[in-house]
Amino acid sequence: MEDPVSENVESAAVAKAPARTPGELVALVEALIFVSEEPIGTKLLADILGEEKGAIQAAVEQLSAEYVERSSGLQIREIAGGYQIATRPEFHEEIRAFLKTRPSAKLSLASLETLAVIAYKQPVTVPEILDIRGVQSATSIKTLLDKRLIVAKGRKEAVGRPMQYGTSKEFLLQFGLKDLSELPSIEDFEDLVSSGSELA
Numbered sequence: 001m002e003d004p005v006s007e008n009v010e011s012a013a014v015a016k017a018p019a020r021t022p023g024e025l026v027a028l029v030e031a032l033i034f035v036s037e038e039p040i041g042t043k044l045l046a047d048i049l050g051e052e053k054g055a056i057q058a059a060v061e062q063l064s065a066e067y068v069e070r071s072s073g074l075q076i077r078e079i080a081g082g083y084q085i086a087t088r089p090e091f092h093e094e095i096r097a098f099l100k101t102r103p104s105a106k107l108s109l110a111s112l113e114t115l116a117v118i119a120y121k122q123p124v125t126v127p128e129i130l131d132i133r134g135v136q137s138a139t140s141i142k143t144l145l146d147k148r149l150i151v152a153k154g155r156k157e158a159v160g161r162p163m164q165y166g167t168s169k170e171f172l173l174q175f176g177l178k179d180l181s182e183l184p185s186i187e188d189f190e191d192l193v194s195s196g197s198e199l200a
Helices: 024-036 043-051 055-070 089-099 109-123 126-133 139-145 170-173 185-195
Strands: 074-079 082-087 152-155 164-167
Touching: 024 043, 024 055, 024 082, 043 055, 055 074, 082 089, 109 126, 109 139, 109 152, 109 164, 126 139, 139 152
Parallel strands: none
Antiparallel strands: 074 082, 152 164
């Protein structure tokens, strides 16, 4: 499994793992997942803590089970090839209401609609997006590229060889998805779009 943050973190491999109880290892894994700005994978956790990947995986599973057992408001999610501490989905309505009380940078409705088209039709070109939405999307495409929510996927073998676009790893992070197979139904995604999802 690749580690999404390994490129941004210097190697901290320990020659020999210190003696730790299973409980101490679980606590350390929890702390590292919590402070990591991006999902962190088992390999990087193993390198930092000087433990075997199997021990790290067991610690993650134990931590996840503990959250469930105590009915925590948090959960361990596998997202984009790593682990992240996230809130439980049944609390999202209240959390969303709280977040709306804070100033934030939002995507426009046009950008969110364009993002929805790209997410479900990728790889897709600007002319194809125009056919679906019925309006020009150049400004929205630029915004989504600037926010790293979409990436160029190469040119389509068609007249004019237009550029194709698809979603990025940042898109998975923003929406808390392990991969594209976890995309919600188009109806649910449209509900999210219409609510004006807050994406910084």
